Amino acid sequence: MKPFAYVRATGLAEAVAAHGARPGSRYLGGGTNLVDLMKLGVETPDTLIDLAGLPLGSVEETADGGLRIGSGVRGSDLARHPLVRTRYPALSQALLAGASAQLRNVATTGGNLLQRTRCPYFQDVAKPCNKREPGTGCGARDGVHRDHAVLGHSPHCIATHPSDMAVALVALDAAVELQGPDGARTVPATAFHRLPGDHPERDTVVEPGEIVTAVTLPPDRAGLPSHYRKARDRASYAFALTSVAAVLDVSGGRVRHVALAFGGLAHRPWRATAAEERLLGAAPTESAVREAVEAELDSAEPLRDNAFKVLLARNLACDVLNSLSGSPLSRGSRS
Ligand SMILES: Cc1cc2nc3c(=O)[nH]c(=O)nc-3n(C[C@H](O)[C@H](O)[C@H](O)COP(=O)(O)OP(=O)(O)OC[C@H]3O[C@@H](n4cnc5c(N)ncnc54)[C@H](O)[C@@H]3O)c2cc1C
Ligand code: SF4
Helix, strand or coil, X not given: CCCCEEEECCCHHHHXXXXXXXXXXXXXXXXXXXXXXXXXXXXXXXXXEECCCCCCCCEEECCCCCEEEECCCEHHHHHHCHHHHHHCHHHHXXXXXXCCHHHHCCCEHHHHXXXXXXXXXXXXXXXXXXXXXXXXXXXXXXXXXXXCCCCCCECCECCCXXXXXXHHHHHCCCEEEEEECCEEEEEEHHHCECCCCCCCCCCECCCCCCEEEEEEECHHHCCCCEEEEEECCCXXXXXXXXXXXXEEEEECCEEEEEEEEEECCCCCCEECHHHHHHHCCCCCCHHHHHHHHHHHHCCCCCCCCCCHHHHHHHHHHHHHHHHHHCCCCCHHHCC
């Protein structure tokens, strides 16, 4: 590993100033992704600015009844927080579906949002990768891409975003608070991660020097039925082939609120707006759910080896939405 300097910041302004004063700086959360990538030579920062000393480690109810989660809150603490478990169950379920207990004890909310893709070509400095080194090509497109994107990819990159937590945040209409050299701003979780386009090296809209300070959850999503489910190659400790986060509120036999997001299908958590538009106001019958999900996945462009993801995503989304609407799960309706 390349030698690097270490700075332990004790305040936000101090951390942002240290970042600006030291070219080649990177912020350090739990280090479970960044330090791994440093060992592989993918990340080569000159300075690590540790955020562990900043006052970003609490979960607080907001005045309007929502929740504000500091970016330093650890995955395990967030997953078992009583207000998260009771009011936003999909978030708790998504966190518990990710990584291992040991990793969740260390990984932070900010670091989870900003973790990099698990594309093996990105992690291997001997391979071409436009995300790691722009202009070198994409090794995965004609190579091993079973795990890669089927939605929203570009000729330059077909990587998926790996976070489970981020998928739930997108379905729950969360917002991400940032603090940087130009002040504070808030970005909706749906707009936080980018599609690859011509610049796959940029995963998010975070500007240089900006710190993720918090994630907020809106009060009007609190208590709505929500669920997260993940399909993976083995029962635990594996990234999503496909995952689904859904919020579904039905009253009087009609859908009053619906939010659907997919993980493992795209460069960012994929908010299924076409499916949502079809379902809102409709009776949530199994056929209506299936048609809505299929309408969303019509835009999928699978590659040579990952067409199975489209079917997997369809079945997973239908099962989750049907179970939230109270309909019996019907295996016979799948194909
Ligand atoms: C074996 C293994 C299996 C895993 N399985 C899963 C899984 O199934 N699902 C899943 O979702 N994740 C999984 N993970 C990933 C894990 O969740 C991430 O490594 C972790 O969430 C990153 O958090 P961290 O705090 O350690 O981030 P770090 O490694 O410290 O940082 C990650 C990135 O975020 C930046 N950063 C950190 N905090 C901030 C901040 N507040 N503001 C600005 N920038 C910041 C860093 O500079 C770095 O670029 C797995 C990891 C491993 C090693
Ligand atoms: S899919 Fe993206 S991350 Fe993977 S090799 Fe291609 S450019 Fe790199």
